[in-house]
Amino acid sequence: MVAVPDELAVKTRKLIEKFQEIQCYSDNFSLSENDGERRLAPDIGCSWKTSSVVFEQSILGRENDKEFIVQKLLSIGDDNVADPLYVMAIVGMGGLGKTTLAQLTYNNPRVSSSFNDRAWVCVSDQFDVSNITRCIIAAVKREKCDLSELCDLQEVLQDEIKGKKILIVLDDVWIERTDCWELFFMPMRRTKLCTIIVTTRSEKVAELMPTRTDFYNLDCLDHDESWLLFTKVAFTIDQGNVPLGLVEIGRAIVQKCKGLPLAIKTLGSMLRYETAEERWREVLDSKLWDLEQARNEVLPSLELSYKHMPIYLKRCLVSLSLYPKDYDINELEVIELWNYLISFKVIEMMTSMQLEAKNFNGFDDDDQHIMHDLIHDLACFLSTGEFFRLDGDTFVEIPQKARYISIQDGASGKISVAPPSLRAILVLPRATVYIDNPKELFSNCEKLRVLVLDQHRLGPALPDFMGRLKLLRHLKFESLEEADIDDPSFRPYMYHIKGLHEIRCLMNLHTLPPIHFTHIKELRSLNEIRELTITGLGVGLNIDDAKEALLHTKRHLQFLRLDFDNYSEEMVWISYDSPNNNQNLQLLECLRPHCSLEELIITDYKSPKYPSWLGDSSFMNLTQVMLSSCRSQCLPTLGHLRSLMFLHFHNMPLVQHIGQEFCSHSPSVKEGSFPSLEELVFNEMTVCSEWSEVNNCTFPCLCTLKICRAYRLMSLPLVPFMSLTSLELDKCYSLTKIPASPRLRKLRIRWYDHFDELSAVLPINDPLLSKPLPSLEGLLLNNPLPIATTSISIEPQHLPLLRKLHLSCDNLQYCDRLTELSCLDELKLLGCPKFPPIPGSLRQQLQTLLGGLKILKKLISKNI
Structure with a gap:
């Protein structure tokens, strides 16, 4: 008989438990052995062919x-x-x-x-x-x-x-x-x-x-159209002869359908020969799956989309049942939720690409969404009790099969003891919780993987259970994450984490709230950590503690934020001239992360020099870097980072020149700099006057360039920017030329808010739009004109694909050759008080003024 090592036995037991979880998951979602990445033959109860015939x-x-x-x-x-x-x-x-x-x-x-x-x-x-x-x-x-x-x-x-x-x-x-x-x-x-x-x-x-x-x-029907469709299906007599009670309930049912024609027709046909108000109210108050006809006709149609999803995305959809109906869902919150519950990094990557593509299509970046009620009903129907929402103000019995719990805003009263199967507890963002016995949530906490808590009610109950959270991977205090950790008024709350004395015992922890520098030694044994924010690095400098954190050994660390704020627990503020500032460099050298790092943020760094590891080519996985409020007179050398895709600089008040040091250590280096950079942002570079051209630094992959509040910047480097698709300039008063990239699709120019800030600038059509922009689809101009200029002259042959045009110019009275933009389908005139008003007969006026715009779908005008 061969002895099995203890470590191997533990790994085997964990693997068996994981297979049991997968089997349980398969049973809950009716998955078969033939399920692959996609289910091409969904076994739903209702499937039919369509034809071209229509009444x-x-x-x-x-x-x-x-x-x-x-x-x-x-x-x-x-x-x-x-x-x-x-x-x-x-x-x-x-x-x-x-x-x-x-x-x-x-x-x-x-x-x-x-x-x-x-x-x-x-x-x-x-x-x-x-x-x-x-x-x-x-x-x-x-x-x-x-x-x-x-x-x-x-x-x-x-x-x-x-x-x-x-x-x-x-x-x-x-x-x-x-x-x-x-x-x-x-x-x-x-x-x-x-x-x-x-x-x-x-x-x-x-x-x-x-x-x-x-x-x-295709959009949902509006309320009037929905009501008209419902009355046609539900009422066998003239609406004027229908009892008022049925009309009132019927309107509420239509509101419940949220403009979905199939649901309106299905529920309306169910009630066509029903005259009792009780039956109508029963339909109104019932969940969709409790109604046989709706379950057989509406849910299969909605479920078909679910059946065609890859298996890993099915769980993503069902997890949305943790949100209440009509909840404003933020896309970043959803990405975070999915990463917590599914742990698929590919989901975040895929969603980020979708967000980027969506933002290309228009200037209004709206990342808030409300899920359609019927899709929410479908998610709840499919969750089979595994996902549970805790709300209300009375005693709540948590189901024994619940594995994931969300706590809604206003949840109060008492709760039952949480079941042993519980894997995640999440307080929704911006939620205020008043649960009387919060410790019951943690009574069976041994299998918890995710904790997202509020700091006022549930957070204080957690320290007593820290030693039992051996499997915990994600720890977050929602109110801490919601606040701006750069805001001095909020920094006292950062020390809430110090109450978690046994945090070093959480060996499987992946994420945790921002931790203050004075507790940095707690990180020594957290070798599974994925995301880390350290604050208070500007005070209490202890090089030995920084070394003891062993950041360079944490090969799973993907995100690192180092905040050199000047806040101390004794509420003492340190000035920029403090001698401690000279030690920032030495401290940052000791905090070198592992080379597998993917995202890095450094804020409030006071030293004039950067650490030797910043920009080192050994960081092969580093894709995102952001520096904010740093006091150096130059930018770090980051051109050797082969995988760097996103680079942001915010509030760099001493940088006067961007040149060779930004791209490489030596001008003789033949290898090109920034080979993968896709997005570059300069924000509040208030004294920078020059961005000079550098050999072998052509930014071959740069797609997005944003320059904001660079008041003195006079020119951009003379490189072709062949991949540039999006360019944004905001308050760049001294800049008179822009790169005419042949691939530029979106151009935003926000020049200045008040004309008295600038005596004169070159007209917008000379030279900014004097060169062809054959790929440009979106153009936003916000006060780009000199005081005396009242019109914009557009050359249609230079803008053959322009689809969206947004103008906000105080003195604008006329836009020449506007009707020759044959592809324009969206025109916004916002804040153009001198532009001729559009009269009430909008349709006739559009045919006269905009007769050449055959495919114009949207016209928005304000303050004209």
Whole structure:
């Protein structure tokens, strides 16, 4: 018999426990052994094929949507087009009416008469190129096609549609593979014009198409349209003869449906022959899954999106049930929640890319969202009690199967003892909690992985249980994280962490609240730490304590923030001239992190020199660096960081020049600097006057450049910035030239707020917009004009793709050649008091003033 080492036995036991968790998770979500990354054959109780047939008189609320798409299809030219393929993607959640809108468009007489042939294919789950091609052939030839080989099918289709104009509708598409689209499109390129309408729930489906594509995001019905649809379905008599009680309840039911046509029609049809108010109120007060017809008709439609998700994303959706209905969900909060519960870094990366892409599409960066009530109902239905929301002001019994608990704003009263299966306790951001017996939450805390608490009620109850939290990975005090840790008025609260005397026992800890320098020795044994913020480094300098933290050994550390603030526990403030400032460098040298670090933030650093490790090429994984409120007269040398993608400088009041030292230690270095840098931000560089050109520093990957409050900066380096797609200038009073990157898609110029701050600047069209910007899609101009200038002259040939134009100029009275911007679909005039007012007859006036803007969809004007 061979003895098994204790360490191996422990690892084996943990592995078995993990498999048991996965098995439990599989049972909860009805997963089968055949589940892979995607489920292409969802076993839902309701699946049907669609056709092009529609009874138009029964459709309400989609007239404007139909007219827009019809006009768009008719405006697509067929002459001298390099690619005859055009795709219009109708995107929206299940039950919105995407198929209905496609049917209305397909059967419109103006559309049908504009094409030689038409074909309707319901694609649904399987994107079978052979089957879809066979269906198109059958529709075009009006006879059954029995061919089976794809090559034969494509040859026949190619011969049938050659030189013709053809319209194809692909309904309910899910495929997200470019190679499949390429294969499908091959015979279509022999047509004179092939227009394809795709209905899908995912924009990614259309984004992957290798041809010109437009999106039409279908919105929910407004309240009036929703009510009209409901009355048509629910009432068998004239609305005027319906009892007022039913009308009142009916309006509340419509409000509950939040503009989703499928839900409105389903609930309305359930009540069509019901005259008792009790039955109507029962429908109003019931959850969606408690109503048999809604469960059979509405939920399967919504659940279809869930079934098509990758398995790891299914858990992400269900976790949103931890939020209450109508909660303003912040995207960054959701990313954090998913990282806590799923621990997939890929989720954060994927979501960040989606946010970046979304911000490119407009100037209004709104990251707050409210989940549709029915999607929330679906998430709750799928959670099966594993996710539990704690709210209310009475005694709350926590289910024994609950594994993840969120605590809502206003939660009070008493709670039952938390179950042993509990894995996470999360106080929602901005929530105020008044639970009378908070220690009951931690009674069975041995398996807790995540704790997000408030510091006033639940936080003080935690220290007694610290020794039992052996598996804890994430610890956060919500009110600490919500506050600005740079705000001096808040710094006393930072010392709340010192009450956690046994924090060094939490060997599996991944994240914890900001820790003060005086407790830095507690970090010695936390070798699994992923995120770390250390404050108070400007006082109480103890080099030995810094060495004892052993930051250089923590190979899992991904995020590090070092805050050299001047706050001490005795409320003593140290000036910038303190002798301690000379020791900042030595201290920072001792706090060198492991080379696997990915994100670094340094604030309030007082030394004129930077540590030797900052910018060292051995930090191969470092992708993000931010320096804020540092007192050096130069920038650190960061050009050798091969993976650096995001670089931000904020409030660097002594930096006067950006030059060779920023890119490399020696001008003779042949290797290019900043090879991966994608985003560069200079904010509040108030005395910097020059950014000089440096050899081998061309920023080959730089996509985003933001320069704010650089009052004296006179020029940018003369490099082509070939990858630059977004440029923002704010209060750069002395800057008169900008890089004319051929890929520039978004340009924001916020010059100055008050004209008396500047005597004169060059006109905006000389030289800023005198060069072609062939890729520019969005242009925002906020007071860029000199005092005497009242107009902007735009050269349409320089801006062929401009889609969004936002103007906010105090003296602006006229914008020349505006109507020649053929691609413009959004125009905002904000804060232009001297611009001619638009009269009440807006539609007629737009046809006169903006007659050339055929695809303009949005006009917003204020203070004109």
